[in-house]
Amino acid sequence: MAKHALQGSNINLVKLHNLQVVLQHLLYEPNLSRVQLAQRTDLSNTTITNLISELLEQGIVSEVENGEESEGRLRPVGRPRTSIHLEPSARFAVGMHIGVGSFTVAVTNLLDEMLINRVEPFDINAPSSQVIKKMAATIKAMIAESGVERNKILGIGIGASGLVEVATGINLLAPNLNWHDVPLRDYFQNQLHLPVFVDNNVRAMAVGETYFGLGRGVDSLAFVYGRVGVGAGLILRGQPFRGSISGAGEIGHTVMLLEGGEPCRCGNSGCLETLVSESAILRSADGIASQNPEGILDAIMRNRQDLVPIGRVFEAGRQGDQEVRRMLSERAYYLGVALAGLVNLFNPEMIILGGIFSSGEEYFLDTVRQVTSKMAFGRMGERVRICSTGFGWDASVLGAAALALMNFFYQQDQVKP
Numbered sequence: 001m002a003k004h005a006l007q008g009s010n011i012n013l014v015k016l017h018n019l020q021v022v023l024q025h026l027l028y029e030p031n032l033s034r035v036q037l038a039q040r041t042d043l044s045n046t047t048i049t050n051l052i053s054e055l056l057e058q059g060i061v062s063e064v065e066n067g068e069e070s071e072g073r074l075r076p077v078g079r080p081r082t083s084i085h086l087e088p089s090a091r092f093a094v095g096m097h098i099g100v101g102s103f104t105v106a107v108t109n110l111l112d113e114m115l116i117n118r119v120e121p122f123d124i125n126a127p128s129s130q131v132i133k134k135m136a137a138t139i140k141a142m143i144a145e146s147g148v149e150r151n152k153i154l155g156i157g158i159g160a161s162g163l164v165e166v167a168t169g170i171n172l173l174a175p176n177l178n179w180h181d182v183p184l185r186d187y188f189q190n191q192l193h194l195p196v197f198v199d200n201n202v203r204a205m206a207v208g209e210t211y212f213g214l215g216r217g218v219d220s221l222a223f224v225y226g227r228v229g230v231g232a233g234l235i236l237r238g239q240p241f242r243g244s245i246s247g248a249g250e251i252g253h254t255v256m257l258l259e260g261g262e263p264c265r266c267g268n269s270g271c272l273e274t275l276v277s278e279s280a281i282l283r284s285a286d287g288i289a290s291q292n293p294e295g296i297l298d299a300i301m302r303n304r305q306d307l308v309p310i311g312r313v314f315e316a317g318r319q320g321d322q323e324v325r326r327m328l329s330e331r332a333y334y335l336g337v338a339l340a341g342l343v344n345l346f347n348p349e350m351i352i353l354g355g356i357f358s359s360g361e362e363y364f365l366d367t368v369r370q371v372t373s374k375m376a377f378g379r380m381g382e383r384v385r386i387c388s389t390g391f392g393w394d395a396s397v398l399g400a401a402a403l404a405l406m407n408f409f410y411q412q413d414q415v416k417p
Ligand SMILES: [Zn+2]
Pocket: 252, 253, 254, 264, 265, 266, 267, 268, 271, 273
């Protein structure tokens, strides 16, 4: 049978499917009345009433008397008497973002709002078994610290570095950590006795934006992240698009310079990553600082220890270092060229920039918009909405938690009726 053929469904799954349809509508549009829900979902009023009573019983939704909200004033004509909204504290999720040399754990509520979080360093040369042991201990401690009831935790979402086999939760390859075939899902499920969902960390950020961020309800989007590496998480029809071996979105290894580019860790040279990653920009900034020992950048590099290194480069541009501004503008141009290619291939409705492209958005956003608009074919570049993440650096850990939350809102086959 063809892999994409539809599967049959039994009656319990139909009910579960309808529950999830209702939950999704409430996620994207809070405070709907039963009548509005029936209209939006094409379900009968009776079906909606039955589904809502079940969700009320489970504490997943609450009902608001609209009269109460307007503090004694008369309810406006035509406004429904009551409306339904998701109860943020009905369920919780744990998210863990695995970075290079540090990992972040957060506990969030049903709407992916952060309750607590913690960043822990780890030695990238340590064996993976030692690192994941520390991760499990941190997750345990964070769950205890959050005070959240364990039976209300939907699961643990893990945004891993590099290639992930989603079906098994195995981190096949994380070159920056020298990890091969690390069985993340099985390990954490055995240690923590909660469902575990693993995906690539940038794809997780795309999921977070699609359900809880700027991309709410958007049909197709790309989340483009730059830090140690450069990658894109792609969403198609509201779901992550992973490609045949989960490698879709590796735009960091698009060759931008056919000649004279710097060698890339992938084996090629002149890749996008060698131009716009954090380390590529820092290398270039070091060159500028050493050539201009009395320059603005050099002074900031020496005196602004309060800023992270890339923050010092951005600050030098802000204070008017022309060499820095020129370098950043050139790097933003290359990013724009690569994103024009992404637009031609994928034609997304929205592109969200994250990582250093977001923390340095004053250097990246406008240039990327202009270049993409000019270079992408036809009107595709003008139509795509390009913005910077609203989550800042939290996009990574909120995205990881969103993997567990997505399962609750979307994956009917994994939730027991
Ligand atoms: Zn490369």
